[in-house]
Amino acid sequence: MIRLLIVDDSPLMRRLLSTVFAAEGDFELAFARNGTEALGQLAAFRPDVITLDIQMPEMDGLTCLNHIMLEHPCPVVMVSSLTTEGADATLEAMSLGAVDFITKPKRAVSLEIETLAPVLVAKVRAASRARLPRTLRLADRVRLRSGLDVKPSPALQKPLRPVQTARRSRKVDAPVRNLILVGTSTGGPPALDALLTRLPPDFPWPLVVAQHMPGSFTGPLARRLDKLCALSVVEVTRPMPLEAGTVYIGKGDADVIVSMRLDGPVVMAAPSLPEHRWHPSVDRLVDSAMQHFSPGGLIGVLMTGMGSDGAQTMTRLREQGGRTIAEAEESAVVWGMPGELVRRGGAEVVTPLEQIADHLLDMVRRS
Template sequence: MIKVLVVDDSALMRRRIAELLGAAGFAVETAPNGEEALARLPVFDPDVVTLDVTMPGMDGLTCLGRIMVEHPKPVVMVSSLTAAGASATLEALRLGAVEAVQKPSASSIGAIGETLVDTVRAAAGSRPRRARGLRERLRLARARIAGEDFAASGSPPAASPAGGSAAPPVAPLAAVPSETDEPGIVVVGVSTGGPSTLEDILPLLPADFPWAVVVAQHMPVAFTATLARRLDEISAVRIVEATLPTAVEPGTVYIARGGADVELVRRGGRLVVTPVPPAPDALWHPNANRLMRSALRQLPASRLIGVLLTGMGNDGAETMAELHRQGGRTIAESEESAVVFGMPQALIQLGGAGVVLPSERIAGHMNRMVAAAAKRAG
């Protein structure tokens, strides 16, 4: 039986969340603040902690930091959809929290109940990632939320030393069609554990990366603008949230707006990334399958790279496997670095993963793939 510790300063919210999780078959205990949660951890030994972002006394970030240092556990942040709540929640995901869910009102908890139960269940089988340099990142997190200038506080992180065997050799892609000089596209699908995983990849891309990157990160609408801004601060490539139809440019990463989907279309002969209403038949948004399917309609497989990262479920696996069958390049994140191995595992099981790599080696492989394409085209 999965054991869950619910941490929230609201007695009503603790009771409602505990009832919801209990009805789903979880063993639940509660704590009204961070101090009591830390005291309960070694006694109850939960499989998952749900943690309120904003609490009096010990705030959610401080409590999370203590959990990750003293008793590492999968943590699901429960956040209000405000600007301050989104900022703190994104910091929590960077610091090692597995996932974030919207904090319900007393009247709306039933509406998000299934999402909360599914998230907790997935978190129980996840691999929590303790952030590198956690104490320093906690200090910077508080400074950023307080409004200090984080962009000037340091340079993009250096690549981690590669472990294990060397990456397999990269065969050149087919020649770029001579009639077009538009960039190729890297399509990235990612879900649970995504913000910290994207930090392992995007800051390692050079400023002159010759293709565009479009990211479908499963996330509510309140969080993606903050995510794009934070990633842009630590990356050489330009990173923006895709809120309006925008012509794609090389060296730019487009983060799909949360709560909706995004597609690649043609307008005036130009390749455009455009937000679209969420597909009613899809479980996850922004939807990676829908994005990849639109990319296959607009570009030959030789001009596409599909990257499937950590996340529960199988979003993106079907269409990236199709890309692989058509001769395109695909990368699946390996189990050793994935917080939740579901999405990349689904791609591997479909036979659609051209290469399987830990997150810290994916940017380098993307660089080699695109460089090989440019050399062949030249």
């Protein structure tokens, strides 16, 4: 049985979620109306996974999450609104240690629960098997157990202050001939933090990222990463020329593809295709890039995420002479996508998250 603690101040939401998970037959459920009640149940119920609403009275979701990760680390799936404020709060939650999130429907949740239920169950099941990094908030946990004061998490201090980094000036040279393709899903935002903040401002290749995420979230994600990284990070909302040292985040609820124009390659958003389950689709991104770039000029990076998106096309990329990197199981929150790439024999390099940037730099230098 999977022990699930549902934390939400809405009686309707608690009732609907109870119906969804009780119907699965392998969930043991407990409920809390706010963060204070949730913290009171951690030691007794010992949940395998928690769904946690962000907006709640008495103690909001972010404050509760901060306590959970310090006192009883446990996989948490945030429940968020589709607003910009909801997206910013969710990204803060991911930086605090949440492994995934679900979004509330725009219409009444009771009208859309049947559509939401399969995705919700899949995310919670994946989260129950997720690996929380052993070093997650380790210093704070040691201080807490030693009776020392714990500094507030940076994610709870507003506004997010940008890291001051020197960025090189941009100029349009010859069209780029090399490209890095990054795919990720569950656990992806913190993984992107770890990867991109390790790349220097003079990194010579562009990077295109397909992160499974709703359309209202990818803009805030790009802005957050742009503040943290030495590279420029932008959301792809229109056709954009590919430039060295720029990271392009595919817009959610659509696909991101590479195309060619007279003056060189561009990256652009494209309506999602039904044959791909998750969007932006990693498989579609890689396939489009292979139509316009030599395989030897492409590097595919597949990081944490449930499912298998990207594994098929990155395996084909390697077979045709491209290079590929899969995140190792030891660091992946969910080793679905990169694990499938490894099982198919499509991973040239299998490495922990913190070493992916070094491998990229080495591959680029040798090109």
